[in-house]
Amino acid sequence: MRLQLLLAALTTAALTANDWPRFLGPKGDATSSESGLIKSFPKDGPQIEWTTELEGGFGGAAISGDEIFLGDRVEQEKDMLLCLDFKTGKEKWRYESKSDGEPSFPGSRSVPTVEDDAVYFLGSFGEVFRINRKTGKADWKIKLSDRYPDATTPKWGYAQCALVVGDTLIVMPFGENTGIAGWDKKTGAELWKSGGIGNTHSSPTVANLGGTEQIILLTTGNKGGLNSFDPKSGKNLWSSQLYKNRIPITIPVQLGKDRLFVSGGYDGGSKMLSVKKSGDGFEVKELWKTKKGSQIHPPFVIDDHLYFLANENSNHKTATRRKKGGLVCYDLEGKELWSTGNDPFMGRGASLYADGTLIIQDGENGILRLVDPSPKGFKLLAEANVFGTDPKSKKDLRYWSPMALSNGKLLMRGQRKLLCVELKK
Numbered sequence: 001m002r003l004q005l006l007l008a009a010l011t012t013a014a015l016t017a018n019d020w021p022r023f024l025g026p027k028g029d030a031t032s033s034e035s036g037l038i039k040s041f042p043k044d045g046p047q048i049e050w051t052t053e054l055e056g057g058f059g060g061a062a063i064s065g066d067e068i069f070l071g072d073r074v075e076q077e078k079d080m081l082l083c084l085d086f087k088t089g090k091e092k093w094r095y096e097s098k099s100d101g102e103p104s105f106p107g108s109r110s111v112p113t114v115e116d117d118a119v120y121f122l123g124s125f126g127e128v129f130r131i132n133r134k135t136g137k138a139d140w141k142i143k144l145s146d147r148y149p150d151a152t153t154p155k156w157g158y159a160q161c162a163l164v165v166g167d168t169l170i171v172m173p174f175g176e177n178t179g180i181a182g183w184d185k186k187t188g189a190e191l192w193k194s195g196g197i198g199n200t201h202s203s204p205t206v207a208n209l210g211g212t213e214q215i216i217l218l219t220t221g222n223k224g225g226l227n228s229f230d231p232k233s234g235k236n237l238w239s240s241q242l243y244k245n246r247i248p249i250t251i252p253v254q255l256g257k258d259r260l261f262v263s264g265g266y267d268g269g270s271k272m273l274s275v276k277k278s279g280d281g282f283e284v285k286e287l288w289k290t291k292k293g294s295q296i297h298p299p300f301v302i303d304d305h306l307y308f309l310a311n312e313n314s315n316h317k318t319a320t321r322r323k324k325g326g327l328v329c330y331d332l333e334g335k336e337l338w339s340t341g342n343d344p345f346m347g348r349g350a351s352l353y354a355d356g357t358l359i360i361q362d363g364e365n366g367i368l369r370l371v372d373p374s375p376k377g378f379k380l381l382a383e384a385n386v387f388g389t390d391p392k393s394k395k396d397l398r399y400w401s402p403m404a405l406s407n408g409k410l411l412m413r414g415q416r417k418l419l420c421v422e423l424k425k
Helices: 002-016
Strands: 048-053 061-064 067-074 078-085 091-098 118-122 127-132 138-143 163-165 168-171 181-184 190-193 205-209 212-219 225-229 236-240 253-255 259-263 270-278 281-290 300-302 305-309 327-331 336-339 351-354 357-361 368-371 380-384 404-406 409-413 417-422
Touching (some): 091 127, 091 138, 127 168, 163 205, 163 212, 205 253, 205 270, 236 281, 300 351
Antiparallel strands (some): 067 078, 078 091, 118 127, 127 138, 163 168, 168 181, 225 236, 253 259, 259 270, 270 281, 300 305, 305 327, 351 357, 357 368, 368 380, 404 409
């Protein structure tokens, strides 16, 4: 009997070792520890394991064991959580919740957060769900505006991803007097809430600065900027308006023990900040800035260099402006080393970093590229038109969803398709 239990435990461990259980993966930084991935493609492209048709939208996938969890939405009707079989892409079950209206840029939004017994996700108009993995039914669901009457839906709907820190679920009502809140993840009961801090499309992220674990959130409005909270008590640890963005989407990225790189679109640019303990609080200082920023997805820190797609609303429509974008590389002192400009531009697509390779989904047409990150220049390893789009089309098809990687299989979402691409040797 003990041997059987041990084998079962080992099997479970093997299934979950490479999970992608939440937005930006296991560490929340879009990086993976997987190895043995391919560095080139056959002439006809990588193997597509399966394709699943979806409703329109931007919701990315999470992976746990042999199951995929994905937010989807029927326009003007309902939010949905889909559970798919990882091997085949076939639906195992779905949870549906009625949702009237539709945000600008219709469709699904955030990425579910998956644990052993439950899945948490956020609907476009602020319904928060804890879905039981065994039953596929809601343990509880709470609409933010019901609990917090001052809650205000952001411009393009609630696009944040629910964040679990220990036993606390972090949610974002965004009202005049309510900023973020911590709930008991099992019951939905409120544990704490902050005062108003503006709103955002950026998700909260966990950092450890000066030896202190904290939740960092970038918001806009009169009380906007960067805000830091203790995840256990909700205490505001520090706030700073050294970086502000009128429509924040990208999450801040921690570098080392005491630095944050904050980036965004809408001509907000990027800044490197120092965040150090000072007495009972923290001191925040600007180290350097650049006019270039990433509108949707966060930068990567690889071997003491920053890499990100410097593509946003203001530079994607004309050839002259596109030449200032593309994939860029900076050293940590703020010097730009190179950029791809318009060749290739790659739009506002998502990226992963795994096995020494940047894996990039072109935000305009979905083309998959493998890039060797090097401060010496752009090194394209492979590219493939996995969605079969017209690469010469000037229309942005909005392939903006975050990707997911598990056991060598890459999940890529277009507006109405989910692809499983084999990247294992």
